[in-house]
Amino acid sequence: MKKIKKLKLHNFRKFKNLEIDFDDDLNLLIGDNEAGKSSILTAIDLVLSGSRTKVENIGLENLFNKDIIREFLSSERNNNNLPKLFLELYLDEQNNDRTSGRNNSDNVECDGLRLNIFPNDEYSKYIKDILENPDCVFPFEFYTISFTTFSDISYNSFAKHLKHIFIDNSSMNNEYAMKEYVKDIYNSSLTNTLEKYKHHHQYRHHKEQFKKNVLKDLNDRIGDYNFSLKNNSKSNLDNDLTIYENEISIDNKGKGKQAIIKTELALSRNVQDLDALLIEEPENHLSHVNTRLLIEKIKDSNNKQIFITTHSNLISTRLDLRKSILLNSTDNKAIKLISLPKETAQFFIKAPDNNILEFILARKNILVEGDAEFMLIDKFSQKHLNNNLHRLEINVLSVDGTSFSHYLEIAKLLNIKTCVITDNDGQTKGEMDENFAKYASENIKVYFDVDTERRTFEICLYQDNTALCDKLFITPKRKLSIQDYMLKNKTESAYKLLLDESNIEVPTYIKDALKWISQ
Structure with a gap:
């Protein structure tokens, strides 16, 4: 079977330039809305189809990068500087005289296919006249659509070099x-x-x-x-x-x-x-x-x-996170997750409800250890930062403490700003720092209470808000101490504190975490 090894885009839709290497079996294109996922599938489909009609039905004005067209129209509008568009598919070695050659932007000998859209020199005089008009629109009508192999041999929809099928479930x-x-x-x-x-x-x-x-x-x-x-x-x-x-x-x-x-x-x-x-x-x-x-x-x-x-x-x-290609909606880059450790990929294959795309696509993330912290963190943000996390574009995930490392592997690879808010479980600061030393960086910080006696979130919360917690949780028949009750009923306690309108004191380590992640 023939394989696509690489795609290069130039002035295509949102991409002025993009180069992506592909896996031989599976490629998962992941990104936010308008990140360019669909454009990449469309590019592959157009090149493989060899169909001028398909290109014309979409319209050149919908294929060219808008910024490039705008920049040209705001310039001196020199015919020699008219924007060009090309899409290139680099194939695995076929040793095929019809597809192998140097007709590519890398100028290397290899197999491949190329869609090239460029001004037709026969109409250069007409184009020049159009561009001299101060109110002109871009002359897409005078462009040529060309399908050629890397050996500079033309092909069309009747002589395809790879068989493909495009299933678009968004246009049923x-x-x-x-x-x-x-x-x-x-x-x-x-x-x-x-x-x-x-x-x-x-x-x-x-x-x-x-x-x-x-x-x-x-x-x-x-x-x-x-x-x-x-x-x-x-x-x-x-x-x-x-x-x-x-x-x-x-x-x-x-x-x-x-x-x-x-x-x-x-x-x-x-x-x-x-x-x-x-x-x-x-x-x-x-x-x-x-x-x-x-x-x-x-x-x-x-x-x-x-x-x-x-x-x-x-x-x-x-389907294996390591096969993912992440597209960033702001900087037009494609990042592959092939470098993820196998055990991390296996974790996400098995783990339920991991919300991994939320984590990957967010600019900033807070990882908390349990439901109680998750429920109260936004209330803490509103008190300490005078704003909620959503407006600050900070995503929060509740992650089991043993799973932090898997998320941090991704944060480290993708350079995602991430802070972990966790219990010290009775460990010293030195021991905690050693636990997370592998992930220490400017974009990853871990926050916990440094007092080993304050080993969990509930203990910190009770000691910083004793009067409030006593008022909320004390009952005539309750035999447990309030602190023990909160430890045994973490989610219920957090929910009552969430609903209460009293002034709550935020533990210092959480204040520090919120201050850092919001910067």
Whole structure:
């Protein structure tokens, strides 16, 4: 099977320049809204399709980077400086004379495909006249669309070098997308080109027989005019095909079922020689159970290079976090998590409700040890910082103390500002510092009470708010001390303190943590 090793984008959508290396089997594209996940799938799809029509349907004005166009129009508008766009897919070594060459931006000998969009020199005079108008709009109409291999040989949608299928679960109601999907599945299921020609010939033959035999009597009656069947590019076998399950067309299935059927068919062993499968947000329209089912089908697939965009914690972790490519919505970078330790990746595969995407996509994170700290931390922020954490763009996760290291491995790799608020469990400052020494950095800080007697959050809370806690928790029949009661009923105690409107004193180590993370 052919593999895509690398993608390079230049002046494409939000990316002025982007270079991403891909895994041979699975690539999870993760990022916030507008981070460019869909653009990367679209780029791969456009290059592999070799289709000018597909490019024109999207529109050049929707493909070019807006900032580049704006900067050019605000400049001297020199014809020689007109922006160009290119997309390049670097392939594994095929030793193929048709795809191997130096027609790429790296100027290296390798296999690959290139979509190039550039001004047509034949119209340079017209372009110059347009650009001299102070109120001109950018002359996209005078640009050329070119599909070439790295050996500088043209290719098109009829002579593709890699077979691929694009499943876009975000556009289930798009009739064109559904037709393209069915056509791709059909073409990938054929054993050879001859089989396709036979199908098309037989389809035209049956249409002709229908006209001659079924419509004959009707046409004899109406005289000079007659009924027939359309026989053009929009009324051929490719466009008339659809897929049925239990005598119901896929078009009439629920959106979730469509997503399952589409992916199942694309991963099927009956689909011949499929090189790449592109899936846009597979979790769309799926229940939790069906998402798990889909994950298992993807994990069991072989011999296909898969590219997935997702917002789902479940998908990103259950399919191996180390296969992730993180896209930052602010600095247009792509970061791979391949360097994560295997045990950290395994932890997130097994751990329930880990909220890993919240952690990865946040600018600042607070990790707390339990539900009690999680419930009260925002109240502490409002008291100590006069603001809530949401407005300060600080994300909070409740993490079991033994799991801190896995999150900190990611924070260290991605340089995410993260603070840990934890109990000292009776350990000295030296012992606690040693526990977290591996992660010490400017962007990672650990906060705990340095008094070994104040070993837990509840003890610190009680000692700093004795009068308040006595008032809230004392009852005539209670035999436990208030501190012991709070230790045995951590969540309930925190909830009562959360609801109480009295002035609460924030433990010093938590004040320090809030001050640092908010800077």
